[in-house]
Amino acid sequence: MGITNRQLLFMHYILIIPFTCCTISKLLADTFATGSWLFIIGATAIYCFAAGIIAYLGYLFKNQTLFEYSQLIAGKFASYCISILYMINFFVFFSLLLRSVSEIIKSELLVNTPIWATMLVMIIAAGYAASKGLSNIGRIIEIIGLITLLSALIIHFLMFCSGDILNTRPFLNFSEPSKYITSFPLTLYLFSGFEIMTIIPFKNHNGKKAIGAAMLSILLIGLSYIMIFETCCMVLGIESISNYSYPLIPAMRKLDITALQFLKRIDLLFIIAWLLAVFASSAILLFGTAEYARKILSKPGNNKILIAVCLIGFIFGLVPKSDISANQIVLYYCYYASGIIIFIIP
Numbered sequence: 378m379g380i381t382n383r384q385l386l387f388m389h390y391i392l393i394i395p396f397t398c399c400t401i402s403k404l405l406a407d408t409f410a411t412g413s414w415l416f417i418i419g420a421t422a423i424y425c426f427a428a429g430i431i432a433y434l435g436y437l438f439k440n441q442t443l444f445e446y447s448q449l450i451a452g453k454f455a456s457y458c459i460s461i462l463y464m465i466n467f468f469v470f471f472s473l474l475l476r477s478v479s480e481i482i483k484s485e486l487l488v489n490t491p492i493w494a495t496m497l498v499m500i501i502a503a504g505y506a507a508s509k510g511l512s513n514i515g516r517i518i519e520i521i522g523l524i525t526l527l528s529a530l531i532i533h534f535l536m537f538c539s540g541d542i543l544n545t546r547p548f549l550n551f552s553e554p555s556k557y558i559t560s561f562p563l564t565l566y567l568f569s570g571f572e573i574m575t576i577i578p579f580k581n582h583n584g585k586k587a588i589g590a591a592m593l594s595i596l597l598i599g600l601s602y603i604m605i606f607e608t609c610c611m612v613l614g615i616e617s618i619s620n621y622s623y624p625l626i627p628a629m630r631k632l633d634i635t636a637l638q639f640l641k642r643i644d645l646l647f648i649i650a651w652l653l654a655v656f657a658s659s660a661i662l663l664f665g666t667a668e669y670a671r672k673i674l675s676k677p678g679n680n681k682i683l684i685a686v687c688l689i690g691f692i693f694g695l696v697p698k699s700d701i702s703a704n705q706i707v708l709y710y711c712y713y714a715s716g717i718i719i720f721i722i723p
Contacts, residue, residue: 379580380515382590387522388515389428389594392661393570394525394601395654396474396707399481399623401567401602402609406618408560411545411610414603420564421599425592428571430723432591435579443575444672457673459722463575464669466718468690470570471662473707475499476694478655485626486648496694499659504687506660507667508680511577514660521657528650529601532629532643533608539632540611565711565719567602570658571595572718576665663687 380388405413438446443463447456479495487495506514571591579587605625609618612628621627629644667683676682697706 379578379583380511381519382583382586384515384519385574385577385583385587386590386594386597387526388518388573388661389571389591390597390601391518391522391525391654392573392658393568393598395651395658396470396477396570397567398601398605398651399625402606402618402624402628403621404563404566405602405606406610406615406624408563411547411615412549413606415549416560417567417599417602417606420561420568421595424564424568424571424599424719425595427719427723428574428591428595429588431572431574432579432588434723435574435577436583436585436587439581439583440578442578442668442672444669460669460673462714462718462722463572464666464673466569466572466714467662467665467669468686468693469707469710471503471659471666471686472690472694473697474655474662475503475659475690476697477707479694481623485623493691493695496691499656500663500687500691502656503659503663504683506656507664508683511664514657514664518657518661521653525650525654528646529604532647533604535632535643536608536612536628540608542611544612544614545607545610562711562716565715566707568595568598569711569715569719573661573665576668663690666690 405416409416434443434446438449444456444460447459451459475496476492478499479492482495483490483492506517571594574591609624609628612631613621613624618624626644626647629647632643663683663686667686670682670686671677671679674682
């Protein structure tokens with residue numbers, strides 16, 4: 378059971394981007410205005426290093442996950458405590474990702490469809506994919522990742538061509554330089570997800586190139602964030618972004634490209650690619666949660682645990698009163714827990 382380095386690269390991209398792509402422009406505009414690109418560059422460099430550390434551990438302890446090699450390093454008790462933390466981490470992101478996505482689908486597509494119905498469909502699909510094992514999930518992610526990346530490049534190229542680059546000025550905004558330091562916890566929300574490597578046993582064929590693939594995936598995510606933010610600014614303007622909960626979608630709907638009469642609704646291309654990415658990311662998050670639970674309970678390959686995680690995740694995802702509440706829970710969780718999981722434990 379394992380994945381290729383190319384699948385590892387797309388796994389990180391697919392895992393992180395769907396959760397943040399719709400809201401990142403508003404978060405950055407409210408915090409850094411047009412100087413957000415500089416903040417993203419700095420954060421990307423830090424998280425490239427963090428991803429490299431986790432990948433290096435996987436390279437050192439081939440055919441083992443964090444649950445196994447942490448016992449060699451820190452002892453059995455510490456290993457169980459660490460594994461519980463990672464299990465909770467993946468569970469929180471899995472449940473609240475589905476809730477946030479269901480809210481977006483309801484507000485933008487299926488207005489009359491209840492949140493619970495959308496969540497149930499997505500959980501069933503993710504549960505079926507997760508039950509097929511890591512190798513099959515890797516194959517799915519490789520295909521969907523390529524589709525998502527190509528769609529993103531096409532959409533943002535069209536937004537770049539239709540927008541006004543003057544809306545991105547001033548390129549440097551140092552009115553409050555302390556914000557670039559005090560807002561560092563925000564990066565935990567933007568980059569959390571690559572710790573999924575802790576549940577992936579690296580094989581001989583991965584080699585040292587797995588470290589490069591992990592770091593390259595973070596670089597790709599950072600560049601994607603800059604692309605999303607800058608094109609949204611060019612189309613909507615920095616002042617207007619704050620008026621939308623999901624700025625990326627209205628920015629795409631504002632495009633009017635006469636040369637593309639066969640595809641007047643660019644946002645539909647985005648929604649198709651985005652839903653595929655959500656399906657893949659929820660499947661790997663569910664797999665990670667269930668796999669840690671199986672190892673902690675010493676019940677490998679037990680699909681009853683997977684079903685239990687699906688049911689509990691469904692209930693937990695319905696607890697927040699709104700998408701804003703769900704995102705706030707994730708933000709607070711990242712502020713107080715993700716730093717331990719991403720930096721301190723590795």
